[in-house]
Amino acid sequence: MKAPLKFFKILFIWAIVLGLQNAFSQSQKSFQEGEWIKLKMSYSGWLKAGEATLEVKNAKYKDKPVYHVVGHGKTTGPISWLFFKVRDRYESYLDKETGLPYKFIRQIDEGGHTKDIEIEFDHTNKKAHVNNKKHNVRETYSIEKDVQDMLSAFYYLRNNYDTDTIKEGDMVALNMFFDEENFKFQLKFLGREIIKTKFGKIKSLKFRPYVSAGRVFKEQESLTLWVSADKNKIPLKIKADLAVGSLRAEIVERKGLKHPFPIIFEK
Template sequence: MRKLIVLFLFFTNVVLFGQTNINNNQSPKYAFQKGEWLQYRMSYSNFLNAGYATLKIKNSKKNNKAAFHILGDGKTSGLVGLFFKVKDNYQTYIYKESLKPYRFIRKINEGGYTKNKEILFNYNTNKALVKDFKHNTEKSFSIDNDIQDMLSALYYLRNQDLGSLEINEEIELKLFFDQETYKFKLRFLGKEVLKTKFGAINSLKFRPIVQSGRVFKEEESVTIWVSDDKNKVPLKIKATLAVGSLRADLDGFKGLAHPFNIIFNN
């Protein structure tokens, strides 16, 4: 059960979109802004309330460069929380100019399973310094210049133009997680009008190609919907697991940078 919160944060922020290029010669028009707050309700097997996850944005600065400080929190609740407590905290700091991360924090406690790590990204040397506070270790790893962490990936890719994607087109994302660089493939499935608690919303539908086995029931067992507007807000994630299924639905929002195009109220 401890994988529920981790899977939500992982798939929201890792396999949501494929990688495109940003033009640093132009002033970026962000899909998000300081003060944005998103909350997701997670359910297990479509009926059991498993917990909540939130994402929020603050302003920051690094070496006199403007930056965003993004915080992601997840915790179990209800019956799941009584038997298995999860409290996860993820943070990333990204430069506003390039939307690349320079610092990533991961503090988790999942039923007694804990991690406390910090990653510092250096693009001059193309190295990532991983600090493991639980084991009191530091180690440097080689990275690509266009790398993202599992939380910064969402905000970097939310800011990209997805209008040129064709149905069944596959795109890739490179991500540094723990001590390795991973490549993920993602397939664009098309557009869909998605019913939410706020009303019907035009959405873009994606399916990551994941590895089947211990966690996922099949290779293609995860589906993701995001709003088809300038915000590109994740609306829903549905995953078929080896045992049961996981679903995350947008439950609350505020501070969006652009109008949220709800077609009608439920």
């Protein structure tokens, strides 16, 4: 069973863009240093599959103050010791004003499949300098304007897209660079819902990314995302229908949020 392995890639690619079209102007940022979020994952609704965390820190990159975002993902329980173990770490250093990434780090161990990649972005010359540390290979690629990595995109878009005027069916696209490839990500706004969480009922915004059907997904529209309909715009729930079974991720812990986290009814 490799579905949970695929889901960690989904989580860190798609959960990072949960903020697409559901954030607001840079003058009122949606996050701050110290924000920390934890999501729990399950397979087919009952089997514990793993957990993931996202954390925002203050740091310096080449003497410039930046946000240092760190994401961790791992399998737990039976999935980890019966099938395979996943230990993933992602990092992004992003400009505090523009939200553009300066450096991205991907260190993964997924059932013995490992990668250790660092990417430095030169937005002025539209280049990405990729250092494959595992194979000791350095290459340079052309990138699109205002390109984002898989972590920085989440935080950039939380601060730069307005949700007050979005309508059901609206689409948004974003330039992204992952490993050695440029691609355009699209997301469709499905509407507003009140969903149950560990903390109580919360107003949410519902989205659907458009992904390629094939070995992992049942069809093109098989991934659904819910984010909080407040000023924080944090991920609440992810549901993915896979070729075999389904996977869910739900928020279980949060701290250091910049804004109040409104709950309609306490649990």
